[in-house]
Amino acid sequence: MTDARQHTNRTPIQVIAHRGASDDAPEHTLAAYRKAIEDGADALECDVRLTADGHLVCVHDRRVNRTSNGRGAVSTLELSALAALDFGSWKDREESPDWDPAPGELTSVLTLERLLELVAETRAAGRPLQLAIETKHPTRWAGQVEERLLHLLKRFGLHDPPADAPSPVSIMSFSARSLHRVQASAPTLPTVYLMQFVTPRLRDGRLPAGARIAGPGMRIVRSHPGYIDRLHAAGHRVHVWTVNEPEDVELCVRLGVGAIITNRPKQVLSQLGRL
Ligand code: G3P
Numbered sequence: 001m002t003d004a005r006q007h008t009n010r011t012p013i014q015v016i017a018h019r020g021a022s023d024d025a026p027e028h029t030l031a032a033y034r035k036a037i038e039d040g041a042d043a044l045e046c047d048v049r050l051t052a053d054g055h056l057v058c059v060h061d062r063r064v065n066r067t068s069n070g071r072g073a074v075s076t077l078e079l080s081a082l083a084a085l086d087f088g089s090w091k092d093r094e095e096s097p098d099w100d101p102a103p104g105e106l107t108s109v110l111t112l113e114r115l116l117e118l119v120a121e122t123r124a125a126g127r128p129l130q131l132a133i134e135t136k137h138p139t140r141w142a143g144q145v146e147e148r149l150l151h152l153l154k155r156f157g158l159h160d161p162p163a164d165a166p167s168p169v170s171i172m173s174f175s176a177r178s179l180h181r182v183q184a185s186a187p188t189l190p191t192v193y194l195m196q197f198v199t200p201r202l203r204d205g206r207l208p209a210g211a212r213i214a215g216p217g218m219r220i221v222r223s224h225p226g227y228i229d230r231l232h233a234a235g236h237r238v239h240v241w242t243v244n245e246p247e248d249v250e251l252c253v254r255l256g257v258g259a260i261i262t263n264r265p266k267q268v269l270s271q272l273g274r275l
């Protein structure tokens with residue numbers, strides 16, 4: 001097997017912390033994102049959903065049942081109801097022995113606004129941290145998710161990054177329509193089209209309108225490595241999710257992908273010889 005470190009002289013692979021350092025701390029909490037920053041991640045990944053009263057919060061599932069002590073769909077709950085829940089105590093202490101349950105803001109529901117503040121604070125301190133935001137089930141909301149998202153990014157001055165520097169923010173989605181909406185309003189924001197399968201339409205390496213970067217799942221990379229070459233040949237950067245095993249990191253390095261999205265940023269950075 002090739003040593004992943006041999007490849008670090010080429011453009012470095014970006015390491016993106018999936019839902020924060022989510023192996024070590026409860027996903028999508030401030031605790032998980034702070035840990036990812038401490039671990040040295042280049043970027044953070046988060047999923048966003050709209051609450052019943054129109055706030056964007058960082059929650060993966062449609063319901064809060066798995067990751068909090070509450071029940072119900074995010075879309076039916078107001079932010080004040082979500083703020084009363086604990087998003088930390090579900091985390092398995094046996095699987096994550098370093099996790100020290102921390103009540104309060106560290107394990108409260110995380111708004112996208114608060115996460116953007118964290119990114120802004122980190123960047124102001126001189127570290128070029130980036131944020132990859134995934135719109136979840138945006139079709140149901142007929143454009144509202146993207147509208148709120150772009151409004152928020154505008155407030156932070158992040159909606160129109162200059163073309164000659166890496167954008168602090170990128171937008172990802174399994175929905176081509178969502179990316180198209182984003183691109184129509186904010187054409188310079190990088191957009192990542194997430195894929196679970198290589199459908200016949202995608203086979204030639206071209207992406208749907210509105211998508212600039214390809215985001216295949218690790219399963220695609222393992223079963224169709226030639227497809228990654230095709231995406232590169234079509235001129236796309238490739239960001240792969242969710243890459244947690246050393247042999248998968250190795251394969252991504254060999255294929256020259258642009259970014260690895262992982263629950264274990266520290267382990268991946270160490271394998272890449274960056275720690
Ligand atoms: O980064 C993309 C990846 O997060 C997509 O899958 O289900 O973890 O949001 P999921």
Ligand code: CA
Pocket residue numbers: 045046047134
């Ligand atoms: Ca995601």
